[in-house]
Amino acid sequence: MDHVFGFTHYLYLKQTIKWICLFGIASAVLLTVQYSQPPIFRSLSFLLSGVKSHSLKDSYPAFNGSVITEKRTNLSMADEKRPKPETLPVLSISQMNELLQKTRSAPHSVPSQLSSRVDQELLEAKSQIVNAIITNNDTDLYALIYRNISMFKRSYEIMEHMLKVYIYKDGEKPIFHDSILEGIYACEGWFLKLMEANKQFVTEDPSEAHLFYIPFSSRLLELTLYVPHSHSRDNLIQFMKNHTEMLITKYSFWNRTNGSDHFLAACHDWAPAETRGHLLNTIRALCNADIQTGFQIGKDVSLPTTYVQSATNPLKNVGGEPPSNRPTLAFFAGHMHGHVRPVLLAHWGNDTDMKILTRMPHVKGNQNYIDHMKTSKFCICARGFAVHSPRVVESLFYNCVPVIISDNYVPPFFDVLNWESFAVFIPEKDIPNLRTVLLSISREKYVEMFERVKKVREHFFWHSEPVKYDLFHMILHSVWYTRVFRTGF
Numbered sequence: 475m476d477h478v479f480g481f482t483h484y485l486y487l488k489q490t491i492k493w494i495c496l497f498g499i500a501s502a503v504l505l506t507v508q509y510s511q512p513p514i515f516r517s518l519s520f521l522l523s524g525v526k527s528h529s530l531k532d533s534y535p536a537f538n539g540s541v542i543t544e545k546r547t548n549l550s551m552a553d554e555k556r557p558k559p560e561t562l563p564v565l566s567i568s569q570m571n572e573l574l575q576k577t578r579s580a581p582h583s584v585p586s587q588l589s590s591r592v593d594q595e596l597l598e599a600k601s602q603i604v605n606a607i608i609t610n611n612d613t614d615l616y617a618l619i620y621r622n623i624s625m626f627k628r629s630y631e632i633m634e635h636m637l638k639v640y641i642y643k644d645g646e647k648p649i650f651h652d653s654i655l656e657g658i659y660a661c662e663g664w665f666l667k668l669m670e671a672n673k674q675f676v677t678e679d680p681s682e683a684h685l686f687y688i689p690f691s692s693r694l695l696e697l698t699l700y701v702p703h704s705h706s707r708d709n710l711i712q713f714m715k716n717h718t719e720m721l722i723t724k725y726s727f728w729n730r731t732n733g734s735d736h737f738l739a740a741c742h743d744w745a746p747a748e749t750r751g752h753l754l755n756t757i758r759a760l761c762n763a764d765i766q767t768g769f770q771i772g773k774d775v776s777l778p779t780t781y782v783q784s785a786t787n788p789l790k791n792v793g794g795e796p797p798s799n800r801p802t803l804a805f806f807a808g809h810m811h812g813h814v815r816p817v818l819l820a821h822w823g824n825d826t827d828m829k830i831l832t833r834m835p836h837v838k839g840n841q842n843y844i845d846h847m848k849t850s851k852f853c854i855c856a857r858g859f860a861v862h863s864p865r866v867v868e869s870l871f872y873n874c875v876p877v878i879i880s881d882n883y884v885p886p887f888f889d890v891l892n893w894e895s896f897a898v899f900i901p902e903k904d905i906p907n908l909r910t911v912l913l914s915i916s917r918e919k920y921v922e923m924f925e926r927v928k929k930v931r932e933h934f935f936w937h938s939e940p941v942k943y944d945l946f947h948m949i950l951h952s953v954w955y956t957r958v959f960r961t962g963f
Contacts, residue, residue: 561766562766562882564881564882564902565765565882567894567899570771570884570888573771574772574888576772577771578772578959592681592682592684593961596684596957596961597961599632600958600959600961602632603625603628603958606622606624606629607624607628609624609627610623612627614943616926616929618926619892619930621890621891621892626890629955630943630947633950633954636684637675637684637950637954638675638676638677638683638684639676639677639685639686639687639950640676640677640680640683640685640686640687641669641686641689642686642688642721644717644721644724645689645717648697649694649695649698649713650689650690651689652666652691652694653666653691654693654694655667655782655785656782656783657781657782658779658781658864659691659692659741659742659761660741660781660782660785660788661739661741661761661779661780661945661949662693662739662740662761664788664945664946665759666691668940668946669689669946672940675950680725680727683735684735685757685953686727686728686735686736687737688721688753688756689738690738691740692740692741692745692748693742695710695713695742695748696710696742696744699713707744707747707748711747711750714748714749714753715752719752733752733753733756734755734756734757734957736755736757737756737757737775737953738756738758738759739759740758740759740760741760741761741762741779742761743762744762745758745762746760746762746764746768747767750768754768757773757774757953758773758774759775759949759952760776761779761862762860762861763776763885763888764860764861764882764883765882765883765884766861766881771884771888772889772959773956773960774956775887775889775949775953776884776885777886778866778867778886778887778934779862779863779867780867781867783840788935789935789936791871792871792872792931792935793871793873794847794848794849794872794873795848795873797920797921797924799849800849800874801849802827802846802849802850803827803828803850803852803913804830804850804853804877805829805847805850805852805874806830806831806853806856806865807831807834807843807846808858808865809833809858812857814857814879814880814902815856815857815858817902817905818854818856818905821905821906822909827909828909829850830854834846847872847874848874851874852875852876852898852912853865853868853874854879855876855878855879855880856880857879857880857881861880861882862880862883866885867886867934870927870931871934873927873931874927875920875923875924876897876898876927877898877900878897878899878900879901879905880902881901886934887933887948887952889952889956890948890951890955891933896926898911898912932944933948
C-alpha cells in the first residue's frame with residue numbers, strides 16, 4: 475500500500491514540476507514579446523489591440539468627465555521611470571509677453587540659400603508689417619483683442635497676396651496625408667485636410683515656396699505605431715526621425731535654411747517629443763505648447779485644442795447666456811488628471827458660488843456640461859497631464875471667460891492675440907486664492923472681457939470651406955508671421 479502511495483505521489487510531483495516549467499517558459503516568452511517587440515509580434519499586437527478605425531468618432535474623455543469611447547493615452551507610469559527634465563521657472567503671462575517682444579526684435583541670422591526673389595519678398599513683407607499704417611477703427615476686426623491690430627491686418631493681407639506653401643508628397647497613409655476630423659485632436663486633422671485641398675496658397679514649384687509643410691498626424695502616428703501597454707513612445711520618435719532624415723537626404727529644400735522654413739501641425743500630447751532632433755529647427759505648431767517640454771516662444775506656434783463633436787457640424791451649440799443670466803461664478807468638471815485638478819477640487823469642491831466637480835453624469839451630446847458653461851461667468855481651464863485643454867476653446871464658444879490654470883502654457887496664437895484682454899491667468903500655486911481673484915474683477919471689467927470673448931471666438935471656427943480670419947487661416951497666418959520675423963537681420 476505504501477509502495478502504491480509513493481508511486482502516485484511521485485507521478486503527482488512530476489506533473490506539478492512539468493506545469494511549473496511550462497508556466498515559466500510561457501511567462502518568459504510573453505515578457506520577451508512585450509518588451510522587445512519583434513516586428514511580427516508588434517504587428518500582431520497592433521491588430522489584436524482593438525484600435526478603432528480613425529474614421530470613427532474620436533471622442534474626448536475629459537470633455538465633461540462622463541462615459542467615454544476614446545482612451546486618451548498617457549505615459550504617467552513610463553514618465554516616472556524616465557530621467558526628469560530640469561525644472562524651468564514658471565513664467566507669468568507678462569514675462570511671456572516680454573520674451574515674445576525680445577525674440578521679435580532680436581536679429582536672426584538663419585543661413586539661407588533661397589532664391590533672391592523669395593528672400594527679398596520675405597524681407598519686404600517684414601518691412602511693410604513693422605511699418606504698417608496705424609489703425610484702430612477696422613470694420614472687420616475688434617482692435618482690443620489683438621496685440622497690434624495694424625500689424626496683424628497688414629501681415630494677413632500680405633499673406634493672402636504672397637504666401638506660397640510647398641507640401642511634401644512623401645509618406646503613406648494613415649500617418650501622412652490623412653485626417654481625423656472629430657475628437658480632441660481634430661485641429662491637426664482639419665488643418666491638414668484643408669491645407670492639402672487649398673489652391674490659393676499651395677504651389678507645386680518648391681523654388682517659389684516661402685514655407686514647406688510636412689503633413690503628418692501625431693494622433694494617427696500614435697494609433698498606428700504605439701504598442702499598447704508598452705509605456706514607450708520611442709518607436710514613434712524614431713519613426714519621425716527616420717522620415718525627416720529621408721526628406722533631408724532626398725531633397726535639397728531643407729538645407730536652404732536648415733529647416734527653418736519648414737513647418738508641421740501636431741496636437742497629440744506626445745508631439746513635442748516626436749518632433750525633436752532635426753524637426754526642432756522647424757516651426758512647430760503644437761497644441762501641447764509647454765515651455766517646460768521645449769516650446770519656444772517666437773519660433774513655435776501654439777495651436778488651439780479644439781474638441782469637435784461632429785465633422786459635419788463643428789459649430790454646433792455655439793453661444794451662451796448674457797452676463798445678467800450667468801448665476802454661477804465659475805465652473806469646472808472633468809477627470810482628476812494630473813496634479814492641478816485634485817488641488818482645485820480639494821479647495822473649491824464645496825464652494826457655493828462655484829461649481830467645481832469631478833466627472834458629470836453622461837447625457838446625450840454632453841448637454842449638461844455645455845449648459846453649465848453657458849450659464850457661468852468664468853470657466854476654469856485647469857491642466858491635466860499636459861498643459862493644454864479643450865476647455866480654453868469651449869469657453870470661447872459658450873461666451874464664458876476662460877480662467878487658465880496651467881503653468882508655462884503658451885495660449886493659442888500668442889503672437890497675435892492679447893489674451894490678457896479676455897482671459898484670466900492664475901498660477902497653479904495660487905489656486906487657494908481663486909475665489910478672491912475672480913471676485914476682484916469688477917462688473918464693468920467682466921462685461922468688457924465677455925464682449926471680447928464673443929469677438930475672438932470667430933478665429934476658432936472650422937469651416938469645410940475656409941473663410942477669412944477663421945481657424946485655418948489663423949494657423950497658417952501664425953506660421954507665416956513667424957517665418958517672416960525670423961528672416962534676415
